[in-house]
Amino acid sequence: MFSRYRKTDSKPVKPANEAAATRPEPTPSGGGSAAPAPTSIRRAAPKAKPPAQVAAADKERKRKERLAEIKLDLHHALLDNLNLSALETASESDLKAEISDIATEVLQEKGIVLNREDRTQINQELYDEVRGLGPLETLLKDESVNDILVNGPHRIFVERSGKLELTDVTFKDEKHLLRIIDKIVSAVGRRVDESNPYVDARLADGSRFNAMVPPIAVDGSLVSIRKFTKEKLGIDDLIRFGAFSEEMAAYLQAAVACRLNIIVSGGTGSGKTTTLNALSSFIDNSERILTIEDTAELQLQQIHVGRMESRPPNVEGKGAVTQRDCLRNALRMRPDRIIVGETRGDEVIDMLQAMNTGHDGSMTTIHANSARDGVSRMENMIAMSGIEMPTKAVRAQIASAVHLIVQASRLQDGSRRMTSITEVTGMEGEVISMQEVFRYQRTGLTPENKIIGHFTGTGVRSNYSERFRLWGYDLPSGIYDEVSGE
Ligand SMILES: Nc1ncnc2c1ncn2[C@@H]1O[C@H](COP(=O)(O)OP(=O)(O)OP(=O)(O)O)[C@@H](O)[C@H]1O
Numbered sequence: 001m002f003s004r005y006r007k008t009d010s011k012p013v014k015p016a017n018e019a020a021a022t023r024p025e026p027t028p029s030g031g032g033s034a035a036p037a038p039t040s041i042r043r044a045a046p047k048a049k050p051p052a053q054v055a056a057a058d059k060e061r062k063r064k065e066r067l068a069e070i071k072l073d074l075h076h077a078l079l080d081n082l083n084l085s086a087l088e089t090a091s092e093s094d095l096k097a098e099i100s101d102i103a104t105e106v107l108q109e110k111g112i113v114l115n116r117e118d119r120t121q122i123n124q125e126l127y128d129e130v131r132g133l134g135p136l137e138t139l140l141k142d143e144s145v146n147d148i149l150v151n152g153p154h155r156i157f158v159e160r161s162g163k164l165e166l167t168d169v170t171f172k173d174e175k176h177l178l179r180i181i182d183k184i185v186s187a188v189g190r191r192v193d194e195s196n197p198y199v200d201a202r203l204a205d206g207s208r209f210n211a212m213v214p215p216i217a218v219d220g221s222l223v224s225i226r227k228f229t230k231e232k233l234g235i236d237d238l239i240r241f242g243a244f245s246e247e248m249a250a251y252l253q254a255a256v257a258c259r260l261n262i263i264v265s266g267g268t269g270s271g272k273t274t275t276l277n278a279l280s281s282f283i284d285n286s287e288r289i290l291t292i293e294d295t296a297e298l299q300l301q302q303i304h305v306g307r308m309e310s311r312p313p314n315v316e317g318k319g320a321v322t323q324r325d326c327l328r329n330a331l332r333m334r335p336d337r338i339i340v341g342e343t344r345g346d347e348v349i350d351m352l353q354a355m356n357t358g359h360d361g362s363m364t365t366i367h368a369n370s371a372r373d374g375v376s377r378m379e380n381m382i383a384m385s386g387i388e389m390p391t392k393a394v395r396a397q398i399a400s401a402v403h404l405i406v407q408a409s410r411l412q413d414g415s416r417r418m419t420s421i422t423e424v425t426g427m428e429g430e431v432i433s434m435q436e437v438f439r440y441q442r443t444g445l446t447p448e449n450k451i452i453g454h455f456t457g458t459g460v461r462s463n464y465s466e467r468f469r470l471w472g473y474d475l476p477s478g479i480y481d482e483v484s485g486e
């Protein structure tokens with residue numbers, strides 16, 4: 001047998017009955033200790049299933065449980081038999097062949113017969129376990145999944161179409177989960193342990209990864225993964241999904257092309273980065289764009305793009321390069337526009353300065369629940385940075401820098417929409433004046449709890465109409481009309 005990756009001192013495999021007797025209740029995937037039954041937190045109305053369906057579901061559940069148990073046995077056998085250091089350099093096909101050989105051997109010893117489909121599935125899961133990210137691997141490959149959220153080893157949630165669901169995927173135990181976290185963070189030269197209990201990293205496929213381990217995470221490690229989507233949603237997709245109307249898209253196209261400074265405001269996972277990315281498609285190909293992000297997510301289509309990613313300090317606490325550092329340097333790199341993925345700290349000062357000093361058409365996102373709230377957040381960030389400036393001066397700086405605030409929201413039914421487009425029009429006394437030009441009008445709820453509503457102008461004409469006209473974007477005044485939605 002092909003055994004390049006075998007340990008020389010491999011231990012004997014436990015017999016099936018002994019292994020089963022010492023093992024806690026198996027789970028459908030990943031195997032392990034008592035995990036909750038697979039449920040969904042969706043509030044779908046339960047319908048009585050016909051007996052045949054119940055029997056089929058029961059059979060499928062039993063099949064999964066049996067497979068999980070067998071997989072656990074095989075996994076132990078693999079860990080006992082494989083030489084892990086040799087694995088680092090093994091090719092995918094070699095490793096797969098070796099796993100398949102060991103699995104065949106163990107199954108034969110135990111007298112277990114599996115059909116071809118189950119064998120293939122088990123071999124793939126074992127490969128994921130050894131080479132990849134274990135139970136997370138299937139979820140990472142599932143294209144319908146946007147976010148993966150792990151609350152301790154036995155509860156893994158995913159977000160599909162804006163809704164959170166509990167999956168039947170589990171880790172064996174906390175140790176297993178920690179091993180996978182460690183695998184991820186050590187691959188990017190970081191460390192996570194008791195003294196350094198949380199970490200931000202990027203997976204090889206570009207997905208954003210955050211983990212927090214005990215004792216700070218009280219009930220087991222917490223992991224959040226924002227999956228990287230190769231094909232970012234474009235303007236047409238977003239219109240088709242009902243994220244905003246064609247009128248709003250025409251307005252935004254004019255706003256971006258005419259170099260208004262835009263802030264995309266929204267809550268966590270509301271679609272800020274997606275909106276920013278889509279808006280950037282309106283930038284002319286001839287412009288030099290510099291992007292600055294904590295985790296490089298933006299995918300600009302233009303040819304002249306310089307991408308920067310900030311860097312956290314290393315294990316000795318040295319070598320950090322902040323977004324602010326990147327932004328300051330970017331100003332010396334002759335950009336036409338600067339795009340900052342998310343403004344969350346003292347880089348706000350440099351961002352506003354860039355917007356005020358000849359880098360018109362710059363954009364960023366901010367974590368806030370409304371345009372007004374977004375402005376207060378900026379004021380707070382400036383105050384927190386330690387700069388002593390009178391409130392009025394701070395507001396004047398914001399009012400002259402920011403032209404437009406686009407509000408992205410994730411509504412209660414999971415849908416993501418642009419709920420408001422607001423223009424900053426100047427100062428009135430000590431207050432920043434704004435006018436909303438478009439909004440999402442909610443009108444009701446379907447029996448399935450889906451929100452009914454429509455996009456409408458507010459009847460207020462854009463403050464920038466003249467600028468749009470002069471730049472060749474003569475928008476019809478009708479796009480600002482209020483619509484009743486009938
Ligand atoms: N209008 C939309 N319709 C459907 N899916 C969307 C829409 N907008 C965004 N998404 C998806 O929602 C997820 C979150 O989007 P995005 O990363 O843009 O949010 P975010 O506000 O930047 O999140 P964070 O606060 O974590 O940075 C992504 O997987 C994205 O593909």
Ligand SMILES: [Mg+2]
Binds near residue numbers: 273274342
């Ligand atoms: Mg984002």
